[in-house]
Amino acid sequence: MHSSEQIPHPVIRRLPKYLVHVQELREEGVEWASSQEIADALGLTSSTVRQDLSHMDLRGISKKGYETSQLEAVLRQILGADIMHHVVIIGAGHLGRALAEHGAFARRGFEICGLFDRDEDLIGKSFGNAEVMSIHELAEQAGKVKIDIGIIAVPSSAAQNVAEMLVEAGVKAILNLAYKHIQVPSNVTVVDARIMESLQELAYALGKKGKAVN
Amino acid sequence: MHSSEQIPHPVIRRLPKYLVHVQELREEGVEWASSQEIADALGLTSSTVRQDLSHMDLRGISKKGYETSQLEAVLRQILGADIMHHVVIIGAGHLGRALAEHGAFARRGFEICGLFDRDEDLIGKSFGNAEVMSIHELAEQAGKVKIDIGIIAVPSSAAQNVAEMLVEAGVKAILNLAYKHIQVPSNVTVVDARIMESLQELAYALGKKGKAVN
DNA sequence: TAGATTGTTAATCGATTAACAATC
């Protein structure tokens, strides 16, 4: 109810899931959804859903649940989905290029406004709508457009160095795809997203139960 | 100490971070690391590090800390890093291709043994060491090699369908990169890894504090 | 020895779940 309050981190991490689901429901023409229905679709409990939504400017109605249009609106507002964010990608290897060429970001409020690499041979080449620039041009580019988010897509050995360049350029939010923990000042937010770690988590699960089955 | 015990999920998610760090330390020739040193490097508390490591077959030594070679060994063992896992990627779009071409997986025990798509025009093309096969050949391929992990890298509208095909093929661990929650039987482990969600989490953080600064 | 650091227990903190009166 009180959108000015601090929303707990586990709740924040669930909000994108709610948003995806409610958008699907709306495409199907569903106008109301109960906490139980949402919980079932997302693998949560109805209690968790009601608790989570109570942090938002939204009220459900007995017997009907939550209005999907209203729910989408508040989720979009909280997640800043209506604001265009300027994103730069550092590292034009396979992953960096794939992200630059991935159309879904722009549609969801994330505009790639720079793709950087230190490899001279890559500079000038285009991927998606982005042309590879020299990493040395990052500061210059930061002067032209305000960079909201920097994505680190370089080998782990270069990750800390790149993080420092981003901080230096005034970037306050970093998505770290490198397989290495980076150190940044406390006023900079870092979110880690590593496919390798997720695979290792699965490998652990397989070791625990999967292998026994086979 | 008791590797047979169930390790809590938050601990599991930190293990890959310990592994990366200890490998770095070993490369630097560091033979011992205290819980405090590890905590500082990874943004944790020394208490958390000691608690986490107490789940493993390992003993530290007063005044010295933990032996890095031993620590790496137990982490590798728990995370199954010494076993080669067979991985298939469903979806040969930008992301799927980038993963197939990314050399780091093989080096860490994940061998790409199949890249599938339903687009006829892509079938037969090669990315990395993988040749694109028809999605209809998945079941057949599963009969030839045991598939440990399936990576879903298709548009969200196809994700549930692909998940069911993987389950049908006997895959017990799924990495879901699609921006959609998938439903699977309880004996199948799913880990979500979505760059979009991570970006939205950053966007929220920017909305809370970043924007005020600028 | 003195001091640093572990392993572990207990305390704290926070998230999830249960329960239920209010309400549509």
Added chain:
DNA sequence: TAGATTGTTAATCGATTAACAATC
């Protein structure tokens, strides 16, 4: 009206942190 579903409080559960005796 009767019944379904919310919003919210209280209970439970689990993770993190603090504390400290044991130990090298």
